[in-house]
Amino acid sequence: MEASELIRSTFWTERRARVLAPPSLEEEGARLERELRGDEGVVFATSGASGRPKWVFMRRAALLSSAEAVNKHLSVSPRDRLLLPLPLYHVGGFGMAARAFVGGCDLRALPGRWDGLRFVEALREHGSTLTSLVPTQVHDLVVQNLEAPRSLRAVIVGGASLDELKGQAARELGWPLLQSYGMTEAASQVATAHLERAKGPFRAAPLPIMDQWECRLCPEGRLELRGDALFDFYLRWDGSVFCREKDRDAEGWFRSGDAAELKGRSLTLRGRADRRVKVLGEFVDLQVLEDELRAQLGGLEVYLLPIPDGRRGWLLQPVVEGSASEGGKVDDLIELINERVPGFSRMERACFMDQLPRTALGKVDGATTRIILLSR
Incomplete structure (x- = not known):
């Protein structure tokens, strides 16, 4: 049309x-x-x-x-x-x-x-x-x-x-x-x-x-x-x-x-209400954590992906757009944030993608990100 x-x-x-x-x-x-x-x-x-x-x-x-x-x-x-x-x-x-x-x-x-x-x-x-x-x-x-x-x-x-x-x-x-x-x-x-x-x-x-x-x-x-x-x-x-x-x-x-x-x-x-998950019985706002990590990363794009876990309920997996060579720096920042937040809000070590999948309007496509990450 x-x-x-x-x-x-x-x-x-x-x-x-x-x-x-x-x-x-x-x-x-x-x-x-x-x-x-x-x-x-x-x-x-x-x-x-x-x-x-x-x-x-x-x-x-x-x-x-x-x-x-x-x-x-x-x-x-x-x-x-x-x-x-x-x-x-x-x-x-x-x-x-x-x-x-x-x-x-x-x-x-x-x-x-x-x-x-x-x-x-x-x-x-x-x-x-x-x-x-x-x-x-x-x-x-x-x-x-x-x-x-x-x-x-x-x-x-x-x-x-x-x-x-x-x-x-x-x-x-x-x-x-x-x-x-x-x-x-x-x-x-x-x-x-x-x-x-x-x-x-x-x-x-x-x-x-x-x-x-x-x-x-x-x-x-x-x-x-x-x-x-x-x-x-x-x-x-x-x-x-x-x-x-x-x-x-x-x-x-x-x-x-x-x-x-x-x-x-x-x-x-x-x-999004659907970006709140329960970890160890406590609600975690993924958007708040993601925004804080993005601000600390100084321009690198990041998506915080919840992954089901039998013990905690969910693991909080940061997926960063860029080279894995940045891994040490990113994990250091994650560790600093983890020291300040309650235990149920702590994030895992970062995974990297050369380019995060996006929708036609530029939003990170969370469903496709999950499929790619879990297929590795």
């Missing part, structure tokens, strides 16, 4: 299901599209904790509701020009095209693979005013010391929370970054910084919840949400048929996998 198709009314009025599958799932996506003949909607793939893909079925009305709300939040008008550097099979890229359609804006897609310099050149040539990036792309712009074109008024950062030091470095290069939080099940954004935050010090949290969403916390501290832009159901392949799962309660609330804090209409994410 081309981005130009999404800014024509025919796509939004047709009465059929369209499956937007990433390259690795094209065969399953084609099979699913055949199964959904007679349904109206758009289907995206998202990964579950086990690594098995889940398919998220969205009605077109929900996707348009999200686009209208985001356009209102960002004061989008027909004068805006949008550059799309994200794949359409991801809801973040698709959402940009939907917002261009709703806002009557000019839309251009960045062709080919991501390249920071080519992206900046395309922004200048197009006179783009709005775009969206993931933290990995922001990192590339900072490392290459690339300045933002003057035409830009906002850059939405999604897919994950951007490190505030990296965000400030990008801000000093003129990039008007706005942190956002969203999910496939919500058709894109749930909470996004206000436009006035595009200037001054970069802050990743807290974020104002967008008007179309009701949010609350469940007793375990996970975020629940309800609104017109919520997905309809999941589709899972059980080996013979696709099963539909309506993962909402009787009142329409959807429970996410994200731990959060709420203060009025302000949201602060505390990481």
